Amino acid sequence: MALLSPPAAQDTRGVPAPETDHERWLTSVGLWLWPSVVTLVVATYRIGEPLLGRDELTSWDMSGRSIGQVLATVQHVDGVLSTYYLILHGWRVLFGDSAASLRMPSALAMAGAAACVALIGHRLFSRRAGVAGGLLFALVPAVSRFAHEARPYGLVMLAVALTALLLLRALDRPGSSWRWAGYALGLVTVGLFHLLALTCLTGHLVLMALRGRRERRAWRSFWLAVLAALVALSPVVVLGRAQTVRQIWWIAKPTAWSLVDIWPQLFYTGPCAGTMILLAMVACRERRDAVLFCAVSAVAPVLLIWARSHGEISFFYFRYMLFTLPAFAVLAGAGLAAAARSRLMLTAAFAAFALLTASEQESMREQLGHYWSGGPDFAAAAQTIQKYYAPGDAVAYPRREEEAISLGVRYYLPRDLELRDVFLAESPTRRNDLAATECPQPARCLRGEKRIWLVVRGNETDPLNALTPYQSAALRAHYTVSGVERPSGLAVALLVRTS
Template identity: 40%
Template structure:
């Protein structure tokens, strides 16, 4: 195929040797302003991720991050011994951050925006290594403007850091394969360790990386490549192994809710991967273009492995005792998909066709980008208004009875606590031991709810927060808690706040 006879031209790279174009080796050294493509891409991604970063109210997983990060270091480590160990690295990082910058919604999410900015830099560096300057520009723009980058760049969870670690590991692997020295393998080990510590599922990237190494070895027949890779992997996994062992003991509490995936779930995951169904399928169409090149298929094939193989493997292993198949767990594949799409669009001829494709792809995500920055984009629960209702009529000594029991995973208590003013101190009337005392994310609830209330003779009023939708102000409270409140208290007033109900009850005389 030649440029004159097809709409897709091979991206042989500017300033690259012929052998590099054929075999997918790295580009020649880049000089001048092109060396700093990664910087503008990082800045653009950071700015986009920060726009409206505090608009959406945090959802329950973010509130779990806040609750953990707000603890003293000793209390946090104690909690990790019992639950959420796999999130420990992120919680410790966030703990240090909020101790300096505070815990406003925008500040809780700022580290994720910074991580996505770092990932953008590595996306551009990888594009420049495997393809050319045009692909690098397209990749930087596309990555910054894919809705999922904003979604997880505006979320106080570890996923943006996983994307950063895997994007860095992929570029560092390519560098090490150019010149397999200890000085180049060691950064790759560090990136692998970071990926595993922030989310162990991301270590699925080791399989496509190993296949890339095997392919390069087949060309060079140099045992330095597989030997260096194996050593780098061992070093990178050393700090992750204890986490994996501890996480396995906690898996029942962490992801037992995930079900065995079906084939239709592959389509569902792909639809959600970019946080926009339209963008996801347009991205896939653009990503397939590089595989049509007559030359230079090696870079596209290597990226396709990084993009698709972890998803396929996660689907297969999730048919075992534990499922790991969830779109955000596999978000780390997004940079590779973006790179493939950018390479495809960048190779279209005439060049304006590629620019038009990029504009269309970005435009498809505009509606989703706007939605991500609305108040209820992450959660339909309005914790702020609930807290305002309580704070308005609060009296010192008031109690608190949030819906927990089987529904504790919805973290309604965290939702309210996050927004309560500092001068509002509520007694958790059905907590036998606080979460801090139990070294857990949740408090230990009273087995005998009535006895707990009898032990709190001084608590004249209790704020009950549970689900709305029925006339029952105690809807979804555990049976014992509902009976104890009915027996000892009378309803003073009840206020519906979206899908929650705030009820003030007072001790019967």
């Protein structure tokens, strides 16, 4: 069936000389290489400039633990992210823990996803559609934003796009056990990076219904691959179910309006979302079977997750559905290729799309670009402490902030500048967890330090008010606030001992 292979070549009679094998190879490579390169260039532009966000700091913390400690921690929390943490641990050993280094796996994954978008678009529609889809994918603000995120979203998008491509290849040769094994491995990879992304199977079922409805061998191989993947993923599923309440309790149950509001969030800007959806609708005039496969792959997972989120726990958060963007890009590429009949029109369309998304592309690369409305400037807080540091200084944090402030300040302080955390009883690493244990009797945890730095969130007039009553009382009994600096979102106070 034509759905599974590139459209037939046009009549070349009258062409003086056919392409050589070398020219055909260059054409084939260019199909995926240009979208991949453009995505990588856009994704790595100023990749290290935004401060690490809260979740990224968790990735930094986890990747710095030993393999044994990572495996012990994921038994209690973040079990669904264990594969990502182990990969980042190995990456960090080789390339260090700078912001650019921690984010580079995501950028590389986005480049790989763009290549898959181009290849899928070529198979389902045309070469022009494939290249257009890959380049549109490169310019979507959400792609750049999460290429700059030390979290697994980019790897999920690559895994989902690659698995769709592997299914198309398996259906080219339904009798090839190796190709079905590759597809099964792709599904396992999807689940290891994000279990919710397995809702991509809705699109795969549609593809099977279109292609394999009369081929029992293909259906049998498909279900065996799916079953094998689910069995392999069962330990992660068990861990995820046990840890769900702790990890995503904060996600609100979606309303009917959420199904409208989700699209600007997915693309990271309303105009981009509107443009991509409009181009996808233009593609509906193209090959109906291919359009149906891509449309279901793009929309059905969102609907399923929305429906599932009306139970005890909600999963409806835009980051968890970013894996649908490659399918949207394939459709939008087909629509653009159909609407723009010349290279000049295509070039103008890409320029207009880049201009449309330029402001978002710029804002997400600012220092606090990883926060929705300002954010804690951990780098400035660390610079304040480093500037006025004296040997023997200690530090105190409001532990109810779930380690975010502690991790942020520690990351941006020089590695050889160590401050004893006065109210820390047991660190998250020692507990094999993400949260620390606080000293139960704060007054007894003080060791007569001459100076203690206090870092709290917000703009409290008196930073000591951000602590628990017992912690605040213990410090007030022996210390006075010598000075306060207020970087964005934080207050950094120096407490000096008086008695």
